[in-house]
Amino acid sequence: xxxxxxxxxxxxxxxxxxxxxxxxxxxxxxxxxxxxxxxxxxxxxxxxxxxxxxxxxxxxxxxxxxxxxxxxxxxxxxxxxxxxxxxxxxxxxxxxxxxxxxxxxxxxxxxxxxxxxxxxxxxxxxxxxxxxxxxxxxxxxxxxxxxxxxxxxxxxxxxxxxxxxxxxxxxxxxxxxxxxxxxxxxxxxxxxxxxxxxxxxxxxxxxxxxxxxxxxxxxxxxxxxxxxxxxxxxxxxxxxxxxxxxxxxxxxxxxxxxxxxx
Numbered sequence: 122x123x124x125x126x127x128x129x130x131x132x133x134x135x136x137x138x139x140x141x142x143x144x145x146x147x148x149x150x151x152x153x154x155x156x157x158x159x160x161x162x163x164x165x166x167x168x169x170x171x172x173x174x175x176x177x178x179x180x181x182x183x184x185x186x187x188x189x190x191x192x193x194x195x196x197x198x199x200x201x202x203x204x205x206x207x208x209x210x211x212x213x214x215x216x217x218x219x220x221x222x223x224x225x226x227x228x229x230x231x232x233x234x235x236x237x238x239x240x241x242x243x244x245x246x247x248x249x250x251x252x253x254x255x256x257x258x259x260x261x262x263x264x265x266x267x268x269x270x271x272x273x274x275x276x277x278x279x280x281x282x283x284x285x286x287x288x289x290x291x292x293x294x295x296x297x298x299x300x301x302x303x304x305x306x307x308x309x310x311x312x313x314x315x316x317x318x319x320x321x322x323x324x325x326x327x328x329x330x331x332x333x334x335x336x337x338x339x340x341x342x343x344x345x346x347x348x349x350x351x352x353x354x355x356x357x358x359x360x361x362x363x364x365x366x367x368x369x370x371x372x373x374x375x376x377x378x379x380x381x382x383x
Contacts, residue, residue: 126260128341131331133267136198138330144200145323147189149210154183159225160239168236174284178243180376181277188270188379195266206322212315218242218308234300237292241304244285245312245360251278269380277377283366290363302361309360310353317349 132138157179164172193200205211214222219242220235231239254275261267289301321342328338348356 125256129257129260132327135331136196138327139196140193140198140201141326141330143189143193143198145203145207145209147186147193147200148203148208150182150189151186152210154179154181154186156220156222156225157182160220160231160236163225163227163229163231164236165230165232167233171236171288174288174372175239177372177374177376178281178284181281181372184376184379185274185277188274191379192267192270204322204326207319207326209315209319212319213242213246213312216311216315218311218315233292233297237289237297237301238304240285240289240292241301242308243281244289244305244363245308247278247282247285248360249312249316251275251282254278273377273380280368280371283368283371286363286366287369287371290365293363301363305361306357309357312360313349313352313357317345317352320345320348 132142157175161172161176161179164175190200213219220231220239224231224235254271257267257271258275261271264271289305293301324338324341324345327333328341333341
């Protein structure tokens with residue numbers, strides 16, 4: 122039976138597919154850590170109180186990257202180069218979603234509009250991350266090797282999403298509501314297109330590693346296309362809504378230490 126659990130179990134059981142999966146995940150998380158670290162360092166004076174939360178966000182992403190590398194190390198595996206077409210984080214930046222890396226490498230302070238752009242981008246991508254980790258948590262929270270890592274990362278992603286909601290609502294109350302909604306919608310529509318393309322690319326690489334039949338690959342591709350069609354039609358709206366989260370001040374403290382894996 123073809124299911125999300127069975128599909129991921131197949132990837133998990135094979136060293137080469139697991140190696141690619143963890144390498145892609147570690148690369149994206151580490152890149153997110155760098156981005157958040159630079160945004161925290163360059164936050165405008167008017168938003169300096171937000172800088173520790175942005176830095177905490179970056180520290181969590183760095184931690185996640187280390188966790189995925191530790192999972193590889195535990196299996197005696199080394200990371201592989203991430204194929205360009207599977208690099209979700211870099212493709213988002215390339216298509217103008219979020220703040221440009223060229224801008225973040227400069228030393229000039231960001232503006233309030235830049236911070237809103239960062240938060241809107243994060244609101245959209247953290248929705249995706251929270252949903253993906255919830256799925257892994259559902260099926261693998263009790264896994265002897267992955268369970269602790271999955272539970273911790275899932276909790277962190279939920280915190281990141283709550284933080285984005287809370288901070289964007291604060292900016293909306295300050296009169297930036299229209300800008301926020303316009304930016305969120307643009308980010309969401311671009312993200313679902315890139316996520317679709319990256320999903321197809323990842324499945325193509327996994328299929329070749331695992332020797333999937335053309336029929337099975339076609340079924341998986343059809344599923345990815347169906348998700349994309351739904352998200353283009355209506356699913357994007359879940360990425361742009363804002364509501365006061367149950368978790369308040371979710372990034373107000375220090376990052377939790379990563380679990381012992383190796």
